[in-house]
Amino acid sequence: MADVVNVGVNLEAFSHAISGIQALRSSVSRVFEFLKDGMKNRETLEGREKQFIAEFQDNLQAVNRDLNELERLSGLVGRPSESHPLHNSGLLSLDPVQDKTPLYSQLLQAYKWSNKLQYHAGLASSLLNQQSLKRSANQMGASAKRRPKVQPSTLVLPPQYVDDVISRIGRMFPDMTIELFRPNGTSAVLLVTLGKVFKALLVMRSLFIDRTLVRGYNENNYNEDGKLDIWTKSKYQVFQKVTDHASTALLHYQLPQMPDVVVRSFMTWLRSYIKLFQSPCQRCGRFLQDGLPPTWRDFRTLEAFHDTCRM
Amino acid sequence: MEAPPVAVMPVTGGTINMMEYLLQGSVLDQALESLLHRLRGLCDNMEPETFTDHELVYLLKGQQGNPFILRARRSLSHPTSPWHLRYLGQPEVGDKSRHALVRNCVDVAASHSLPEFLNEMGFRMDHEFVANGHIFRKGAMKVVVSKLSRILVPGNTENTERLSLSCLVELSLLAPAGQDTASEEMRSFAEQLKPLVHLEKIDPSKQRH
């Protein structure tokens, strides 16, 4: 409400200021008018010049007076548009029907969010950059320097090439069927059916596996509208565990220069789950621990262990 | 999958005493397009639905009386969907003013082992045919326009021959017994299809030769 009253007071100052501006304009135009007319006819040249200069000075003084007056008035008017941190959008706060259109508070909220997001994204990006350097140093040693050049090109592989690599991998493992979908643009989603054990969804970005989700053989992989469901996790604890381990494996198998080798190694590892329910744990020799079969597969030997029995 | 409390669950399920209200007619192939056009306009707005079904009619002969008839249908266009087993009772006599044929009806969805199972029960296949055509819906009413073909080699649905140069048009509705407003609704709908097709109350038991 205070804002509204302020505006009311300022309105008067505004009208004064406007007439001030009009006065200033007319006095300025009088100066030019006078200059255009030139010197008036007088008896002596000296008289002419004297007269002219005196009148010119009067006119300029009038301009000066009006200008001062305007400056004084403009101080009264204030600067509503600049008094808000969000500049012109601050005018939204003047909307008297705040309750119906809470635009301004929403805007402030959004602004805070976007600031925060930018800040966090910056932090995350710097952290991730450090990590990726470490990983590549482990895997590739000296060639790490070349990586920044290589990576962008492997991210824009033609879909045809991706299809070829996937179908070649599919032929390598007869007990695994791989279906390839492109639900949104060029990024592929693979639905890997492993025997009658489980189905794994792999969300790809070019040839990099971004995300994986393992569900039971008898669970539904499609939404009601017939689209692939890449979010809902399995209702079975055993496949939730396998999903966790598969995500770990995605981080383990990394070789940014040769993404096809990574996919192949990951698939080889995933295939070792064909005996998920059949192999006892290599350490404790039992099938079940807390109701779960051995869900961990060693990255190197592919041996089966319970989550708690692994080294 | 949470099971409901056992106490509230009936031991035998199903809907007892469902009645089929039926009107039948036929239309020559030449007039089919205009009938379909009319139906598209009159019926509920839905994707045009077509079907190709294989129907087998089974008889179970008792020591006396009429044989017990069951109709088993399967979709040829959707081979994975369940079989449809149907029992149709004798048409109800009585109320002559009723506009549609009324008979008891039991619809059962069944798994694909149905023919083998019916054989084990003592049923024998009497005849079979292929029906293909269009389905329309208007509220609870169903309009089926189908071409019937006989099967030349038993069991081979590829090798068929049209029975006639006209299409069977059936207007039917399923309702619990005693809902006679249904037949009124059907009659007024049938009126709207005239003169393209005349849907009538035809008693199949009087059609035997």
Place this chain on the structure above:
Amino acid sequence: MSLMRSELHFSNVSFCSVCQVPVAEGKSVQHTVDVLHKKLEQMGSVKQGSFCVDCETYHATNVSGQPSKLLYVMHNSETPRSCMALYEGGPCIVADANFDVLMVKLKSHFQNAKGHKVECRGSRYRYCDFLIKVGTVTMSSSARGISVEVEYCPCVVPGDCWNLMKEFMQSFLGPSVPELPSVFATKPEGLFAQAEIVDTMTQYLELFNKLRKSQIPGSNVR
């Protein structure tokens, strides 16, 4: 007419094993059931409602002379909209609940053997991905035995997880664990065919028939 929408459970059923648990010497059926419940709860199983499996017996009336084969119509509360009809060792179908209505229509050809109605009721327990159902089998209102059904929900192939299942059953039934249900062993596709709802029902039917033939052990009836 091609428009049937139904909720039949044809496949996608996980592996179930049904077995009979002998009633402890000199104890009642209820006592043995209570002991099993306690064991399951000690393991950390959580009770999740109840279940019911029932079975009606029909025989054909129109076959003169030789005794006709019995037709069994069964229901399972896990698939409440379905109805399973089977011949022992013969063909079977899964149908919707209207099949019961059809059997009423067929009553002049198939007679319901009223005294043969069997029911199995009890509690469901969940332990991790296992579903355990302990039931009391009753025939004409007398308790005849105890059934234990164990289902390993994530697995659809019996051959894959039988050993795992056996280990689990030993953990609460003791060393006297049954052999692999014969219904799986006799399948033409072998142990690696997908389990179906009918396999579970066949096991219940075998159990019911075994209990029906056995003498009522007088002291064990509640």
